[in-house]
Amino acid sequence: MIGRYYMLRALKVLKVTAEIFTPYLPMYKPLQEMETPHTQVARRKRISVQEGKHYFVVGKTGMGKTKLIKEMIGKKVSVQPNLNIYHLDTKKRGDFTSADGIMFQTEKAPAAFKTMGNRMVWQPFDDNKNEYSKFFLDILNTGLPSVVNVDEAINMTFGGIDNIPRGLKILLAQGRLPGIHVFGGTQEVARSPRQMHSQAYHVISFNVINDYDERMMLKMLRLNERGMKKLGLKQYEFWHIRPDVDDKAQLYHSWEELVNKII
Numbered sequence: 276m277i278g279r280y281y282m283l284r285a286l287k288v289l290k291v292t293a294e295i296f297t298p299y300l301p302m303y304k305p306l307q308e309m310e311t312p313h314t315q316v317a318r319r320k321r322i323s324v325q326e327g328k329h330y331f332v333v334g335k336t337g338m339g340k341t342k343l344i345k346e347m348i349g350k351k352v353s354v355q356p357n358l359n360i361y362h363l364d365t366k367k368r369g370d371f372t373s374a375d376g377i378m379f380q381t382e383k384a385p386a387a388f389k390t391m392g393n394r395m396v397w398q399p400f401d402d403n404k405n406e407y408s409k410f411f412l413d414i415l416n417t418g419l420p421s422v423v424n425v426d427e428a429i430n431m432t433f434g435g436i437d438n439i440p441r442g443l444k445i446l447l448a449q450g451r452l453p454g455i456h457v458f459g460g461t462q463e464v465a466r467s468p469r470q471m472h473s474q475a476y477h478v479i480s481f482n483v484i485n486d487y488d489e490r491m492m493l494k495m496l497r498l499n500e501r502g503m504k505k506l507g508l509k510q511y512e513f514w515h516i517r518p519d520v521d522d523k524a525q526l527y528h529s530w531e532e533l534v535n536k537i538i
């Protein structure tokens with residue numbers, strides 16, 4: 276009888292002790308409160324990853340597209356240093372060098388980076404739609420926040436503005452959440468991939484090559500609605516619009532003005 280009494284007392288003391296100390300034992304903490312190396316990385320990522328936004332930059336040769344794009348990317352990296360940067364340089368005319376990233380002069384698409392904060396320039400030997408597709412899909416599947424800069428977007432079309440590498444279509448459609456920003460530059464809007472205009476959050480236009488492109492850009496910039504018949508820009512000047520947000524385009528006189536405002 277006495278033995279049973281002490282056993283019950285001992286069990287009660289054990290129960291109370293367990294109730295008091297359980298919250299302080301790491302293995303009993305709720306899963307979401309536990310810090311592991313993985314949750315630390317995820318938490319840091321949540322803080323520094325910006326939603327992926329795409330940019331479409333148009334203008335005839337020498338207007339300053341590459342310069343503007345490089346300055347925008349430079350500012351983005353200063354804000355978010357862990358971004359991976361991929362320049363796809365199909366023109367290979369010296370705009371991109373080893374100062375812009377590790378150079379790959381290959382036929383096959385280089386593998387996407389598995390760690391953060393890297394930069395590469397891919398100068399493909401020739402225009403191979405499958406290799407382009409693999410390149411973009413690999414970047415998307417790796418899932419790390421990145422910038423993908425397609426310096427001449429018309430080289431992504433294969434006989435029609437809707438015939439582009441499948442990987443590029445998917446990257447443009449799905450790159451937002453992993454924080455992948457696609458920059459597309461082009462001299463000719465009429466021959467560049469349709470998705471690059473339609474999925475662009477930012478559209479930028481310097482002076483363009485021909486009247487057809489001029490009409491397309493006036494429409495995209497919503498300047499035709501205001502009776503404008505010409506883009507009417509000086510060298511290095513450009514219009515900028517966020518088609519989903521703005522009523523009409525704004526005129527900028529230098530890349531500094533825009534970069535400081537939108538990035």
Ligand SMILES: Nc1ncnc2c1ncn2[C@@H]1O[C@H](COP(=O)(O)OP(=O)(O)OP(=O)(O)O)[C@@H](O)[C@H]1O
Binds near residue numbers: 335342
């Ligand atoms: N805002 C600017 N102020 C001064 N120089 C500039 C400016 N923008 C561009 N440049 C210079 O003008 C030249 C042409 O610029 P950039 O290469 O950016 O043109 P682009 O539009 O990309 O031409 P392309 O279509 O031939 O590639 C470069 O030497 C660049 O350094």
Ligand SMILES: [Mg+2]
Binds near residue numbers: 340426
């Ligand atoms: Mg250029």
